[in-house]
Amino acid sequence: MTQNDAPTLHDTIVIGGGAAGLSAALMLGRARRDTLVIDVGSPRNRFADHMHGVLGNEGTPPDELLRRGREEAAGYGVRTIPGTVATVTDVRAASRWASPTATSSARVRSSSRRA
Numbered sequence: 001m002t003q004n005d006a007p008t009l010h011d012t013i014v015i016g017g018g019a020a021g022l023s024a025a026l027m028l029g030r031a032r033r034d035t036l037v038i039d040v041g042s043p044r045n046r047f048a049d050h051m052h053g054v055l056g057n058e059g060t061p062p063d064e065l066l067r068r069g070r071e072e073a074a075g076y077g078v079r080t081i082p083g084t085v086a087t088v089t090d091v092r093a094a095s096r097w098a099s100p101t102a103t104s105s106a107r108v109r110s111s112s113r114r115a
């Protein structure tokens with residue numbers, strides 16, 4: 001393994017940048033956790049033109065809500081990248097990668113392919 005192949009460590013990797021994932025990422029960012037969101041970009045309501053019943057967002061296009069969410073999370077240092085997470089592997093045993101204080105670590109393999 002070369003220096004360039006070395007894995008990047010994050011406090012948290014959120015799989016999926018829908019409303020749930022971005023909400024979690026926002027709070028993690030506020031808590032100063034180094035957080036990465038990997039999102040393939042297919043939220044379940046992607047076929048709806050407008051959303052309803054979310055306070056302050058009556059009639060907002062769903063993709064606009066997510067755009068705002070990514071922007072708000074980015075304000076706390078959260079980075080969102082496109083990709084599909086294919087596997088998550090526990091790497092606690094691989095002590096070379098895991099922080100000695102980490103209670104759980106994961107090696108995430110993602111591709112940049114969008115759905």
Ligand SMILES: Cc1cc2nc3c(=O)[nH]c(=O)nc-3n(C[C@H](O)[C@H](O)[C@H](O)COP(=O)(O)OP(=O)(O)OC[C@H]3O[C@@H](n4cnc5c(N)ncnc54)[C@H](O)[C@@H]3O)c2cc1C
Nearest residue numbers: 016017018019020039040041042043044045051052084085
């Ligand atoms: C047609 C329709 C209309 C709706 N209208 C409303 C409404 O008006 N008001 C309302 O409150 N709710 C509405 N909902 C419900 C709302 O869409 C869901 O509650 C909300 O989208 C759930 O958010 P989520 O983040 O859990 O999942 P999602 O929005 O589905 O987001 C999950 C994200 O994770 C990504 N992902 C999944 N697996 C991977 C992977 N392995 N690697 C990388 N990324 C991945 C997906 O591509 C997606 O971007 C509607 C739902 C539908 C289907």
